[in-house]
Amino acid sequence: MIPFLDLKAQARTIGREIDVAIARAVGDERSARRLEAGAFEERFADYCNVGCCRAVNSGASALHLALLAAGVGPGDEVITVSMNFVATTAAIIRCRATPVFVDVDPITWTMNPSLIEAAITKKTKAILPAQLHGLMADMDPIMSIARRHGLFVIEDAAQAHGAEYKSKRAGSIGDLGCFSFYPDKNLGAYGEAGAVVTDHPELARRVSQLLDRAQGGERNHVLARYDDRMDEVQAAVLNVKMDYIESWTEARRSIAAQYDQALSSRARAHPRPPSHSRHVYHIYALRHPHRDEALEMLRGAGIGVGIHYAVPVHLQKSYVELGYRVGDLPVSERLASEFLSLPVYPELLPDRPSVVASELKKIAAPEAQVFRSDWAFQNKMPRHGLVA
Structure with missing residues (x-):
């Protein structure tokens, strides 16, 4: 028997390290201080070659928060692909925006840049390419089109941890990058987890406002708060796995x-x-x-x-x-x-x-x-x- 995926085999190799990390995460009040999550954010931002990472509770939350940070809302349109997992489309609809699908390239299976401009309307707010199966989309023309039309680019990099396009890591090319750490991913937690990465300070600030009590000052809530932060146990697991x-x-x-x-x-x-x-x-x-x-x-x-x-x-x-x-x-x-x-x-x-x-x-x-x-x-x- 050859299983499609064998998570137990990985657990056998690093299980002891994981157990120690989890015990550390839930002891000594570390959970309240979020030391594991903070350490992971620094490590993963460095891995992606970006200035900021915000650890969240799932890849779906990462997509939702990134869209909100880009200002996507009711009446807006987001150009994306249909050849992908449904979470990306669901995140767009959760913002009460409309997904507009373009076809993929028959050779790379990722977003076909030649079809994007025909899909752009006055309502278009962002382009959301998916880095399918671990291969990045052709990002240069996508970014060029976005810049000409004043659009955000949000990378769905849920399947592309460490993938590169012209020496640039997945998540670092678009305005925001979104990752999933579901257990079956190349970098997987022991449950649901995700991250938003960006090299833009203002976008990082917006994600933080959405994620961390949404305060512009003491008790001054400028945005709705989303309780989507990554828990310390998942962060501890990921900190171990970052070594591998x-x-x-x-x-x-x-x-x-x-x-x-x-x-x-x-x-x-x-x-x-x-x-x-x-x-x-x-x-x-x-x-x-x-x-x-x-x-x-x-x-x-x-x-x-x-x-x-x-x-x-x-x-x-x-x-x-x-x-x-x-x-x-x-x-x-x-x-x-x-x-x-x-x-x-x-x-x-x-x-x-x-x-x-x-x-x-x-x-x-x-x-x-x-x-x-x-x-x-x-x-x-x-x-x-x-x-x-």
């Missing part, structure tokens, strides 16, 4: 390289990071024209696999009021019908990637089908639920 994130990232990249080599005949079925980018492989996903068959056969062989994501957000039943229909975002829809995610985590045994690749290659997938450039959406919906 780079070695874990390189382990993921090594496993991905093994998959790349073993599945070289299907090279265009998954994105090849540009030379200026560092992919951190939160997910190792590929396209397969017989995805459902591959899913069943791999699981039958005892191999854990997933789908990220099976139904793009614009076609989710919970967002039908946004008015999108099948065919509106053909690349995202096609990817959703073909995505297949393979096991990739630092503790995966060295021989496992070759076993997974061997089983996958048993499934018929003629190159003509894998590589075809016809992005017309096949008139069917995937039958599988979302993977967070």
Whole structure:
């Protein structure tokens, strides 16, 4: 059996350190003083090469607070992608703003910059690209468009801890960056946790006002307060794991390289990071024209696999009021019908990637089908639920 993810394996390697850190966090009144959270904020800001980090209780809260700090509110529009987890869209709607979806690039699977300007209206307030699976979007043209139109850029970097674009870390290029530390992430807590990072003092001040009693002076509450701060136990866990994130990232990249080599005949079925980018492989996903068959056969062989994501957000039943229909975002829809995610985590045994690749290659997938450039959406919906 090869599990898709094995969090217990990680716990076996650093469990003793984690136990000590948690005991320290809940003793000696440290919880009230927030020493663990403060230490983590400093470390993670340094890791992202930004001036400020605010530790919060989830990636969803990070997105919500970043949008509020950027002034997003009722009547505003935020341009984002549908090929992503639903939390990003939910955060926009929570601000009573409207998400406006643009399609993704068929090669990188991230926001297609060439489609952004056509989506901009007088109501547009921000652009929110997602760094999908650990690969960053093409940020230079996104930032250029935003600056020309006076828009904020908020990075959804929930899957991209340590990813780089032209030597710049995820979260450091946009005006604000948002991270999740859900347990399955490259840097994961023992429960929900997240962070907002920024290099802009005024935006940092706004996030702090929203997060820390929202006071402009003693008992002078200038903004609504959100009790979204990270708790000390999660901060303690993350402080331990910060010592390992780079070695874990390189382990993921090594496993991905093994998959790349073993599945070289299907090279265009998954994105090849540009030379200026560092992919951190939160997910190792590929396209397969017989995805459902591959899913069943791999699981039958005892191999854990997933789908990220099976139904793009614009076609989710919970967002039908946004008015999108099948065919509106053909690349995202096609990817959703073909995505297949393979096991990739630092503790995966060295021989496992070759076993997974061997089983996958048993499934018929003629190159003509894998590589075809016809992005017309096949008139069917995937039958599988979302993977967070």
